[in-house]
Amino acid sequence: MPKKVISGNYAAAYAAKHARVEVVAAYPITPQTSIIEKIAEFIANGEVENLEYVPVESEHSAMAACIGASATGARTFTATSAQGLALMHEMLHWAAGARLPVVMVNVNRAMAPPWSVWDDQTDSLAQRDTGWLQFYAENNQEVYDGVLMAFKIGEHEKVNLPVMIIESAFILSHTYDVVDMLEQEEVDEFLPPRKPLYSLTDFDNPFSIGALGTPADYYEFRYKIAKAMEEAKKIIKEVGKEFGEKFGRDYSQMIELYKTDDADIVFMGMGSLMGTVKEAVEILRSEGYKVGAAKVRWFRPFPREELYELAKSVQGIAVLDRNFSFGQEGILFNEAKGVLYNTGAKPIMKNYIVGLGGRDLTVNDVRKIANNMKKIIEKGELDKEIDWYHLKR
Amino acid sequence: MNTLFREKKANAKKIMFKSIDEYPEVPITLGTTLSNFTGDWRNFMPVVDESKCIKCYICWKFCPEPAIYIKEDGYIAVDYDYCKGCGVCANECPTKAITMVREEK
Missing domain, CATH: 3.40.50.920 (Rossmann fold)
Known part of the structure; x- marks a missing residue:
């Protein structure tokens, strides 16, 4: 297996590449990180096929674009940090409510003021109630492994929820460490193409998403998310065990x-x-x-x-x-x-x-x-x- | 009355879920405008005077719903199942062929 000495951010970018993401929508300026830079580089160098990169004007729009892309059935990825994550807040609820397994890496950075580019978990924990799964990585290897597992867990037919992979600012995001990456064929075998719950490209059966839910129905849809989250515990353990059996790093314990x-x-x-x-x-x-x-x-x-x-x-x-x-x-x-x-x-x-x-x-x-x-x-x-x-x- | 969507609207059934198992996993197309009418929000209704209508279709273009449709004879008509009575059509009509009339309920 190819080992590389890379930052946590590059580990995230490589994992997204190996997961064969189809759409990346991201705001490319501060507080964006080298995750998105690296993905842009993959595209510029022709190292990835069928990857649409959508640069947008804000993190709110980044998540909105990811939601749209994911609703067509595409495997969708983005990354952000701190104030950027806070700006996404409304759309985070949307991704979970529409049951779209977007995967996002958030670099845990302290919220301003005072301005800081260092590690602090309050930005992601403030998104606790949005319906996203949250995984906290200890090292760069876990960032890489976490992103690959995130797609498999989030896209699972019993889950269909977005997943946030969280890495510490600077300590992981910008510090280089050995990451044992998988061969493309291994990832392909572990992570087959997404089978979406629904797709907006199903033109023969048109439907709307995000329609009005009156008090007669809203409650039941909240329960569905709560149930999917409970199911996710089982799926996390299953996928974590499979990852361990295949690649030697076990994640069966939450x-x-x-x-x-x-x-x-x-x-x-x-x-x-x-x-x-x-x-x-x-x-x-x-x-x-x-x-x-x-x-x-x-x-x-x-x-x-x-x-x-x-x-x-x-x-x-x-x-x-x-x-x-x-x-x-x-x-x-x-x-x-x-x-x-x-x-x-x-x-x-x-x-x-x-x-x-x-x-x-x-x-x-x-x-x-x-x-x-x-x-x-x-x-x-x-x-x-x-x-x-x-x-x- | 049953005009904008013809038979489709006449045959549409309201979706009602009785237990959690009947619900779809995702809140998609919970109900449909074929069965959920918004026309009862209306206080003023547009009334068309065909003798003044010049078939310019400006009202048809401006209706935000859209609740205005073009009949086979080329004149316009309002589907009152959907018209919320905003009055944009009457305001835009260049020949004053549409009048807003208070609706008694």
Whole structure:
């Protein structure tokens, strides 16, 4: 298999190319990234066939064009980041509501103001309720694999929902790492051409999409999306398992568990920061700490069952949120705590707000958090629930 | 009355879903204008005076619905199942052949 040293953005672009996307609609200026530049380069060099690139005047239009293209049955891809994603917001609901499996890579970048080009998850988590599946990549390899799986999962006949693959700004998007790519034939075998649920090019059976749904019908269509999201959990596991069997990288768990079997304390989080956390777990274990890591790969649909299983066996969960919901708490913390409320599993949970706007979380930080958690567990009570860990005091 | 879509409209049935399993997966073509009439939104109805009509079809072009159709004899007529009574046709008619009349319901 061809290995390349590439950025997360290039990994995304290569995956889109290997998935044989037919339409890419994107806004080509800031906050756009080198994902779209690379795809434009593929086209300019004649490296791709049957790929229509539609440059548009805004991210809102980019998603609108993707929706139109996807409604004709085309495999559709786009990419954006932060403020661009925010501008797409209305259309994100549209893609999910019309049940169109558009795949988008979002580079997790902090929302302005103040302006920032660094990593922060609040941009994508603010799109939580739009009906998109969300996958948080830890490294460039997961960006590549994630995009390929996203098409297969989103286009599955039981799902038909859009999928967002999310990578950390700078840490993945612009940092080069080894990515083990697949041969085109392997991808073709794994990912056959899309079989759309409906197509606007079906001229013999004309229909309208997005018509009025009165109170007599709207409710049922929301349920259909909720059901498809539940189904998606099964499909994610199936596709993740198949990917592992074929290519050696298993994605059958929606939460990747790292050394949690005998762990008392588990660090839970998403995205690239979990790479550091896993490294820290290694080091802390050699120092005698009984710690593990739980990397939430899929935030939507939320892996309720897997979290419950994990929570049954641990004493404390330190939720590391590189995001914040003002007026409440870290978003992953909020969700995880909510899931466990009606279960018997009640580990002590504490929310550490870390890494906002790209501030580094180091191995030493993880050690300090482990020590803090240890103290809390010994005492049996929280010192505080939400900890702005890095705050200069 | 049954004019703009002829037999198609006469034979159209209203789509009603009784259980979640009857619903399509996607909200496409939930109902159709063949059975969902918007003409009952109207307060003023356009009335055509054929003696003044010069068959210029400006009203036909301007009707935003469109609810105006051309009859076999070349004169225009309004399909009141769809006409919302906006009055654009009466406003545009160069010979004042269309008058808006308050409709009593």
